[in-house]
Amino acid sequence: MKAFIAAVVAAILLGVAAMLALTSNQKFAYQAFATSGARVSEPGTNLVGPRWNGDPAPDEFAGEPHGKAEGAASHPKRS
C-alpha cells in the first residue's frame, strides 16, 4: 500500500512539474504570431477571450489593452 501511495504522489508531482515546465514556455497566439505589420487578434474583444474560455474580459486583463489603437478614433466627415 505504501508503494501504491508513493506512486500516486510521485505521478502527481511529476505531472505538476511537467505542467510548470511546459506552460512556462508558452505564449498566447497573439504574442507568438503577431508582427509589427500584422495583429493576430485583439484579446479582450475576440470571441473566446484571451484565455480561450469564452470570457471576453477577465479582470486581470482589464488594464492591458494588448495592441489596441491609442488616440482618438477617426470618424468619416458628414456633409
Place this chain on the structure above:
Amino acid sequence: MRRALTLLSTLLVAGTLWAAPGAVAPVQAQNPIQADGQNPMGARPTADSVNEEFLFKQAPKITGRISIPDQKAANLIQPQGREYQMFREGWLPWIGALAILGMLGLLALFFLWRGRIITEHSQESGRKILRFNAFERFTHWMTAVCFIILSLSGLNYIFGKRLLMPLIGPDAFGALAQWAKYSHVYLAWPFMFGVAMMFVVWIRDNIPNRIDWEWIKAGGGIIGSGHPHAHRFNAGQKGVFWMVAGFGAAMSVTGLMMLFPFALVDINGMQVMQVIHSLIGIAFIAGILAHIYIGTLGMKGAYDAMGSGEVDLAWARAHHDLWVEQEQARTASGPQLRGRPAPAE
C-alpha cells in the same frame, strides 16, 4: 412627294444595314469566339485556367500567401485532411468500441469457461516469498495509475461527445473534458518515465528463451490443468512486458509529436501521428484489460505479487517453479523466505 419620301426611307434603311456590321466590328473583335464556338487563337480560357487538379500535380496541398509568421495558416486545401476526418469521426469510434468491448466480451466468456484459476493446496501453502520489491511495485503502480487516467481521458477524446455529453450536458462535459485534457497532457510524463523505468528494471528477466516456447505449447497453464515450467516471468508476462515497452515507446513518440505540434512534422504528419496514437492506444487498452483480468479476477493469488509484494510459496512454485528454485538456491536461509524456515535443499 410621297414617292420621294418612300425613296428617302428606303435609302436610309439600306444605309443603316450597310453600316451596321462596321459599327459592331470592334465589339466582335473583343470576342474571339467564332460562330462555331472555337477560338481562332486556340486559347481555352476556362479550361486552361488554374484549377485544383493542376495545383495538386505540383504539391500535395494548396497554399496561399500570408503576412503573419505562422506559415501553417497559409494552408488552404489539404485533401488528406478529409481522409483523416473520415477516420477520426467515422472509423475510429467503431474500431475503439469493437476492440475494447470485444476484449471485455472475450474475457467474460473465458471466465465463464475457465473460471478462476486456483492453486492447489500444498505443504508450502501459507509461506511467503518476495515476488516484487518496493521499488518495482512503485514503478508498476506509478505507470499503472497514469495509464488508467490516460486511457479514460484518451477514450474521452473519442467517445466523450457521443456518450458522456448527452448524459451530463455540454457545460459539465466541457469542464470535464478540459481537465481530462490537462491530465492526459501532464500525466503522460510520469507515464513515459515509468515505462522507461520498468523497461530497465525488468528487461533482464524478459528475454525470450526456449522455456517460453515450451510454456506456449503447453497452453501456459491456462488451457488445461498443468503448470509448465517458468522463470520469473512466463511467456505471457513477457508478452505483456514487450507490449508495454513497444506500445509505450510508440505512444510516447507520437504523443510527443502532438505535445509539440509541428515541431518536426507538417499537418499531414500531425494527422498520421494522431491515427497511430489512437490505434495503438486502443490496442494498448485492450491488452492491458487482459493483463488486469489475469492479475486480479482471473487468477487467485496473482494480485498479491503487486499488492503486498509477497506471494504464497505454493502459488510461486506452481507458476514460476524455476524462479523459486533459483531464489531458494541463492538465499536458502536469507531474507527471501518468510514464515517457517525454508527446508534445506
